[in-house]
Amino acid sequence: MHRVILAAALACASAAVVLAEDKAGTVKTELYTVVDGYKVDGNTMKGFRTWRAAACDRCHGANQEGLVGPSLIASLKVLTKDEFKTTVVEGRLEKGMVAFKTSQQVMDNLDNLYAYLKGRSDGAITRTKVEELKE
Amino acid sequence: MKCTYKQVVFSLALATTPLAAFANADVEKLTADPKNWAMQAGDMYNQRYSKLKQVNDSNVNKLQVAWMFSTGVLRGHEGSPLVIGDMMYLHSPFPNKVFAMDLNTNKIVWKYEPKQDPAVIPQMCCDTVNRGLAYGEGKVILQQADSTLVALDAKTGKVVWSVKNGDPKLGAVNTNAPHIFKDKVITGISGGEWGVRGFVAAYNLKDGKMAWKGYSVGPDEEMLIDPNTTTTWADGKVTPVGADSSLKTWKEDQWKIGGGTTWGWYSYDKALNLMYYGTGNPSTWNPAQRPGDNKWSMTIFARDVDTGKAKWVYQMTPYDEWDFDGINEMILADINVKGKATKALVHFDRNGFGYTLDRTNGALLVAEKYDPKVNWATHVDMKSGRPQVVAKYSTAQNGPDVNTKGVCPAALGSKDQQPAAYSPDTKLFYVPTNHVCMDYxxxxxxxxxxxxxxxxxxxxYPAPGSHGGMGNFIAWDAGAGKIVYSIPEKFSVWSGALATAGNLVFYGTLEGYIKAIRKSDGKELWKFKTPSGIIGNVFTYEHKGKQYVGVFSGIGGWAGIGMAAGLEKDTDGLGAVGGYRELNQYTDLGGSLTVFAIPGGN
Known part of the structure; x- marks a missing residue:
């Protein structure tokens, strides 16, 4: 159960948005629900699928820790949700960030993508690859 | 900058020695003189060999910095400058600056900086590299990132002609160096990760008008393939490809977004009037979406330079499941293959096999692993020419959403675009390699x-069960398909090698060292730490009787610093966690050229 404790500790330490921990190993916020650090709610799962499909890892690294592009673990501690959305939609062309406004999947999943990446940044999601929580 | 008459006379004598490859009358004359570095590989055979030997195995330890030059651009610096007489022509990554420098004064005679839509920058992920310029008949040719191909007046930097080679809005951008063969400028296209359908195009050097365009995949006529006369290696012999050789190997219309891009180094054999290059991965990286061999992605093409017609093709990795792009350079060399004098084509593929083919007809002669850790295939069946895939490493057999672990090499290949060198003195190839495996x-x-x-x-991650480093620099016998020696390196060797008549081989490392080894046995004789990691190619030239060796440093590209962050912690293993992660302890971004010489009057 080390991982569970660690996840909970990380989540508490880094995110003020934690709403409840209804049982051991579960982190529930207004954005996401995570169990054992990798089982996530359906919307957050869609966020992960969007991250993968849009090939964000090519620039931001397999674990969101940065590559040619910056670490999203760090960026999402600073960016507001609106700033995040604007960046994804319009890109930051000079810096090499793609404008995803023509990608239907990304546009349909902006909130979900934010939830997934915020969960990673908060430390609540401890693995890059997540699984859908079975109700 | 003094020199002795003896050396001047000696280099003049060398300059008049006839070379095997003659093509464009101007370029062939320029490359025949070893004082120049007139093409990206030094010659049309892609040999990266220089006859200069003022710097040699007995004095290389005296090499010192002669001068340096900053390009003012961060990001990865691939390729090398060109030297034509007293002039040096340098390029940079995006925004693709070009500098013409007078070597007598080190003064910038002219500078060209194109205006390009910044929207191309994100489409060049993972870096905005450019592999350099071409020179011919008083023109400097620049292949811009936004796919515009430009001819500049070498004296003034003024645009002579300009042509659009692709649509960057669809991800069709360029990183490759243009090549001048005969009266044509040959260029390719990038964008295999954007569903771009690859092609090679030839433009007239004179006026920029397109002469021909041959796609990698699709209908025969668009690939410039003749079903009856274009051949391939099948059933142990050279055989016509037959009708619809590409279309038959794709599901429905997937070929239209099927990749097979062409961003490597090309070579040319004047006697055969054939140019050689490789095509990249089929799109997408998910094999389940494109059942079939996906011809002619991952293929060596031999094309007639006048017409573009494909003379022969050979597919190295049918139905790619690992992103083993086939774009690495084709080196032309006349060597003994299994005891027989052969007009050979030698190719170190991303898939980890070193191939030797008969370049006259595409017959497969040798296909052996040039890194013993390669495990995705047991061997290449010499009759069919097909790799024998190991089921456990087949990402297609394991299927989507399954993580196939421990595949060697990784997607960046046992070697990527970093070009190898060939030495006619030793008849061996000197190859910068990656020693990296992956989960996919x-x-x-x-x-x-x-x-x-x-x-x-x-x-x-670093190849498990090995020396812990992520690269090797090897000497390779392409006639036998055997490693002659192998030098372990901490990081991937992502720099193009240079072999010289001075019994030396030079290469750069990601930490930023340029190294000289003794060609005969690989002993390290000299090294120098440049300002940033090296992914450029080492080149040499002679000016006012003195030999210079130079290299771009400026880390970036796929092998760049950031890769450290992409490593999965739990797969590092073997205490090799150092790997790329440690790279940022040695280097940061910054593009510059460092030029070396032996001080004094020799």
Whole structure:
């Protein structure tokens, strides 16, 4: 159960948005629900699928820790949700960030993508690859 | 900058020695003189060999910095400058600056900086590299990132002609160096991760008018393939490819977004009037979406330079499941292959096999692993020419959403674009390699024009059970398919090698060292730490009787610093966690040229 404790500790330490921990190993916020650090709610799962499909890892690294592009673990501690959305939609062309406004999947999943990446940044999601929580 | 008469006379004598490859009358004359570095590989055979030997195995330890030059650009610096007489022509990554420098004064005679839409920058992920210029008949040719091909007046930097080679809005951008063969400028296209359909195009050097364009995949006529006379290696012999050789190997219309891009180094044999290059991965990286051999992605093409017609093709990795792009350079050399004098083509593929073919007809002669850790295939069946895939490492057999672990090499290949050198003195090849393995998980993706189209998640790490480093520099016998010696390197060797008549081989490392080894046995004789990691190619020239050796430093590209962050912690293993992660302890971004010489009057 080390991982569970660690996840909970990380989540508490880094995110003020934690709403409840209804049982051991579960982190529930207004954005996401995570169990054992990798089982996530359906919307957050869609966020992960969007991250993968849009090939964000090519620039931001397999674990969101940065590559040619910056670490999203760090960026999402600073960016507001609106700033995040604007960046994804319009890109930051000079810096090499793609404008995803023509990608239907990304546009349909902006909130979900934010939830997934915020969960990673908060430390609540401890693995890059997540699984859908079975109700 | 003094020199002795003896050396001047000696280099003049060398300059008049006839070379095997003659093509464009101007370029062939320029490359025949070893004082110049007139093409990216030094010659049309892609040999990266220089006859200069003022710097040699007995004095290389005295090499010192002669001068340096900053390009003012961060990001990865690939390729090398060109030297024509008293002039040096340098390029930079995006925004693709060009500098013409007078070597007598080190003064910038002219500078060209194109205006390009910054929207191309994100489409060049993972870096905005450019592999350099071409020179011919008083023109400097620049292949810009936004796919514009430009001819500049070498004296003034003024645009002579300019032509659009692709549509960057669809991800069709360029990183490759243009090549001048005969009266044509040959260029390719990038964008295999954006569903771009690859091609090679020839433009007239004189006026920029397109002469021909041959696609990698699709209908015969668009590939410039004649079903009856274009051949391939099948059933142990050279055989016509037959009708619809590409279309038959794709599901429905997937070929239209099927990749097979062409961003490597090309070579040319004047006697055969054939040019050689390789095509890249089929799109997407998820094999489940494109059942079939996906011809002619991952293929060596031999084309007639006048017409573009494909003389022969050979597919190295049918139905790619690992992103083993086939774009690495084709080196032409006349060597003994299994005891027989052969007009050979030698190619170190991303898939980890070193191939030797008969370049006159595409017959497969040798296919052996040039890194013993390669495990995705047991061997290449010499009769069919097909690799024998190991089921456990087949990302297609394991299927989408399954993480296939421990595949060697990683997607960046046992070697990527960093070009090898060939020495006619030793008849050996000197190859910068990667020693990296991967986990590969494909997943379904939908195509959206102008958006990334990848479909796999990868993690890479040093080859397990080895020396812990992520690279080797090897000497290779292409006639036998055997490693002669192998020098372990801490990081991937992502720099193009240079072999010289001075019994030396030079290469750069990602930490930023340029190294000289003794060609005969690989002993390290000299090294120098440049300002940034080296992914450029070492070149040499002679000016006012003195030999210079130079290299771009400026880390970036796929092998760049950031890769450290992509490593999965739990797969590092073996105490090799150092790997790329440690790279940022040695280097940061910054593009510059460092030029070396032996001080004094020799």
């Amino acid at each position: 998980e494909p997943f379904a993706v939908e195509y959206t024009a102008g958006q990334p189209y990848v479909g796999a998640t990868l993690s890479m």
